[in-house]
Amino acid sequence: EPEVTQTPSHQVTQMGQEVILRCVPISNHLYFYWYRQILGQKVEFLVSFYNNEISEKSEIFDDQFSVERPDGSNFTLKIRSTKLEDSAMYFCASSALAPNTGELFFGEGSRLTVL
Amino acid sequence: GNSVTQMEGPVTLSEEAFLTINCTYTATGYPSLFWYVQYPGEGLQLLLKATKADDKGSNKGFEATYRKETTSFHLEKGSVQVSDSAVYFCALTFSGSARQLTFGSGTQLTVLP
Numbered sequence A: 001e002p003e004v005t006q007t008p009s010h011q012v013t014q015m016g017q018e019v020i021l022r023c024v025p026i027s028n029h030l031y032f033y034w035y036r037q038i039l040g041q042k043v044e045f046l047v048s049f050y051n052n053e054i055s056e057k058s059e060i061f062d063d064q065f066s067v068e069r070p071d072g073s074n075f076t077l078k079i080r081s082t083k084l085e086d087s088a089m090y091f092c093a094s095s096a097l098a099p100n101t102g103e104l105f106f107g108e109g110s111r112l113t114v115l
Numbered sequence B: 001g002n003s004v005t006q007m008e009g010p011v012t013l014s015e016e017a018f019l020t021i022n023c024t025y026t027a028t029g030y031p032s033l034f035w036y037v038q039y040p041g042e043g044l045q046l047l048l049k050a051t052k053a054d055d056k057g058s059n060k061g062f063e064a065t066y067r068k069e070t071t072s073f074h075l076e077k078g079s080v081q082v083s084d085s086a087v088y089f090c091a092l093t094f095s096g097s098a099r100q101l102t103f104g105s106g107t108q109l110t111v112l113p
Helices: none
Strands: A005-007 A010-013 A019-024 A031-037 A043-050 A053-057 A065-068 A075-079 A088-095 A110-114 B003-006 B011-014 B019-021 B023-026 B032-038 B044-050 B056-059 B062-065 B075-077 B086-093 B107-112
Touching: A005 A088, A010 A019, A019 A031, A019 A088, A019 A110, A043 A065, A043 A075, A075 A088, B003 B086, B011 B019, B019 B107, B023 B032, B023 B086, B032 B056, B032 B062, B044 B062
Parallel strands: A010 A110, B011 B107
Antiparallel strands: A005 A019, A019 A075, A031 A043, A031 A088, A043 A053, A065 A075, A088 A110, B003 B023, B019 B075, B032 B044, B032 B086, B044 B056, B056 B062, B062 B075, B086 B107
């Protein structure tokens, strides 16, 4: 069964360092997403991406964040200069072009720890 | 803004017990409602959904009914199994939102043999 894969599963970094989280969405999907969950808190929407551009982003997704689909298979989230409060589980998701089914397929998550 | 409130966890039940996980929402208009489940070591998976009032979503013995009058979408299962142990997330979305999901905080369920 096709699945969304994420790497790394866990990354530890120093505050101020750049981090890139990678995702391989399901191959025939057209919408891509990043969500995050700070420990003990809700899963929060960060950004959605379609047709090689951002289609929606939340207030969390500030200038420190960027997304890219560099090669038609990977979908990356970059945090330019990490802060302590960026420590969270980051989930990538993808969906096929379908009317409002809400059926997103999620990866297992990448845990980011900022020290 | 839109929000989803879920029953606080963790929830621990014995096998074959009845399960209810409460979920209520606040939204302008009529969202579509979902339950996602996250098994240990896996990503979130869609469990069931309902797109309009009075719809009942069901899957794997789980059910939830979209109640507009109480703005609720409670998850139920008549007889839980150890394999149902997971984190359950209630979520909503609106059409035209690039399918952005608004999630609840998740409820950890542990089923004991």
